[in-house]
Amino acid sequence: GVTQSPTHLIKTRGQQVTLRCSSQSGHNTVSWYQQALGQGPQFIFQYYRKEENGRGNFPPRFSGLQFPNDSSELNVNALELDDSALYLCASSLWGFYGYTFGSGTRLTVV
Amino acid sequence: DQQVKQNSPSLSVQEGRISILNCDYTNSMFDYFLWYKKYPAEGPTFLISISSIKDKNEDGRFTVFLNKSAKHLSLHIVPSQPGDSAVYFCAASRMNRDDKIIFGKGTRLHILP
Numbered sequence: 001g002v003t004q005s006p007t008h009l010i011k012t013r014g015q016q017v018t019l020r021c022s023s024q025s026g027h028n029t030v031s032w033y034q035q036a037l038g039q040g041p042q043f044i045f046q047y048y049r050k051e052e053n054g055r056g057n058f059p060p061r062f063s064g065l066q067f068p069n070d071s072s073e074l075n076v077n078a079l080e081l082d083d084s085a086l087y088l089c090a091s092s093l094w095g096f097y098g099y100t101f102g103s104g105t106r107l108t109v110v
Numbered sequence: 111d112q113q114v115k116q117n118s119p120s121l122s123v124q125e126g127r128i129s130i131l132n133c134d135y136t137n138s139m140f141d142y143f144l145w146y147k148k149y150p151a152e153g154p155t156f157l158i159s160i161s162s163i164k165d166k167n168e169d170g171r172f173t174v175f176l177n178k179s180a181k182h183l184s185l186h187i188v189p190s191q192p193g194d195s196a197v198y199f200c201a202a203s204r205m206n207r208d209d210k211i212i213f214g215k216g217t218r219l220h221i222l223p
Contacts, residue, residue: 002153031210031211033213038215039215040114040116040199040201040213040214040215040216041154041199041213042213043210043211043212046210054210056210088153088154090153097142097144097159097203097211098156099156099211100156101146101153101154101155102153103151103152103153104153
């Protein structure tokens, strides 16, 4: 399946954070979502072949990387209190809608 | 602007009865719809989907109905079981794969013994 690390994280406002995701074997596309409390997952961006392939309504301080083994990172700079949320990674095979989600990273910004 | 709306934050249903979860969407360009189920401390898991060329799709106890003219879809679970207690997300997208999947806010389903 999809594994995300760490599971929980506490950061101070203004700091930077890196979240990691290992895709399901055979998948080549990674999508990142932010789920705030009481909300549905909000699309941040998607990576395919190491290129950003679509982005939601998130500022440039949210950035990502996809590595040759199709694992991925989500980086957030200049953390704000509103960045506190569950961050979900989903992997899939390009051309199919079989998204497999990880369990998420719970980020708390204080 | 909420393009996918789930207006019922929660729903309680007796075990063995039918659970009906509703979803409305505003973007007429959506042509593929999905339902995900989420347990606490786990990521969402895919449940069932439907393409806009169909009005019904069935998989075991789960059936999704699509009414394109009303921009409405619903998920029916028959019969409801205790393990169905979870948060259900309705989601929508366009099949060209350049677009993201848009999720609703979710409906928490409680199956009562």
